[in-house]
Amino acid sequence: MRAAVMTGDRGLCVYAITRGREWDRVTFPEMHAGQSPALISQNGLGLVAAEVDLALFGGVNAESAEDGLLARLAREHDAVVRAVFDHEPVLPLRFGTIVTDTAAARRLLDSGHAQVSEWLDRVANHREWGVRVEHEDTDQRSNVPLTGISGADYLRMGRQSQMSWQKRASTVQSLHIELARHATSAANRARPRALLDATYLVPQANEDEFRAAAARLHEEVQRLGATVHATGPWPPYSFTRIELAVH
Structure with a gap:
């Protein structure tokens, strides 16, 4: 509004x-x-x-x-x-x-x-929950002096870093889909350094299952070197897209 x-x-x-x-x-x-x-x-x-x-x-x-x-x-x-x-x-x-x-x-x-x-x-009978996952800078090349390292090793480290990032992104996306299964609606916003910045409109009857899935997200993603921030429950700020004329 x-x-x-x-x-x-x-x-x-x-x-x-x-x-x-x-x-x-x-x-x-x-x-x-x-x-x-x-x-x-x-x-x-x-x-x-x-x-x-x-x-x-x-x-x-x-x-x-x-x-x-x-x-x-x-x-x-x-x-x-x-x-x-x-x-x-x-x-x-x-x-x-x-x-x-x-x-x-x-x-x-x-x-x-x-x-x-x-x-x-x-x-x-719904409440809003938020989940944000941010990746840490784990590029091994940024912490290694270039002297004494071969070009092949440097490229190998880059491939490993890229594979690690892709694995985190894939895991987060899979778990986002699982979280959304317990929600009536979900919204994922693109933000710098965030693998996930999503809100979920969750029926109160589904909150136990949603929170269990969020706990799995937390454990699995942390093992891959990312940080998880969960918030809620909130009023449905992200899910009330109404526009009324104010006079």
């Missing part, structure tokens, strides 16, 4: 869309951006929003410090999404998305009702 540019002093910061059947059980952290979030309901859907002072968001794009305002607001956004996610299926919205008022929030829900309902059904 794209963010709106507002000109007034106050607006509604929107965090997520949900159904809100168990809204009374949701407990939010202390809010820096504004009031505690409320649920704006419309035709069976709910928009999680809080009234905020728009001046807070005026200059955050230029700020990058981990303890700065931008970081604090982003962490707060994630905390709100997670609080709802603990009880309800949730579609996280882009950080900094603002609507003018409650009427605009309801229009937003009406405009994308069918699409949003379909996505909520899709992510219900």
Whole structure:
């Protein structure tokens, strides 16, 4: 969802869309951006929003410090999404998305009702997991002085290094396919030095099998000289590709 540019002093910061059947059980952290979030309901859907002072968001794009305002607001956004996610299926919205008022929030829900309902059904009882595998620089030639080594030996070491890299890549790809078997959807992003940087939308009923497969990935790939980083569970940030017009 794209963010709106507002000109007034106050607006509604929107965090997520949900159904809100168990809204009374949701407990939010202390809010820096504004009031505690409320649920704006419309035709069976709910928009999680809080009234905020728009001046807070005026200059955050230029700020990058981990303890700065931008970081604090982003962490707060994630905390709100997670609080709802603990009880309800949730579609996280882009950080900094603002609507003018409650009427605009309801229009937003009406405009994308069918699409949003379909996505909520899709992510219900699912959680997102991430797995990243990075290869270490194991090229033997980079650590060997060129004096005293023949050209044939140097080329042999290069072939061995290339074969080792290819074996790691093949093993990771096979295990990515196995991980994806336990997921409803998977996304693999290309990143420098990464053999795998993937996210998985996993049914909660499949999480034990998914985690066992991830443990095998960890053991097998580490033996081949790569490092594995697993994260989760997360709200389905990577699997809610919705675009709604914000007015």
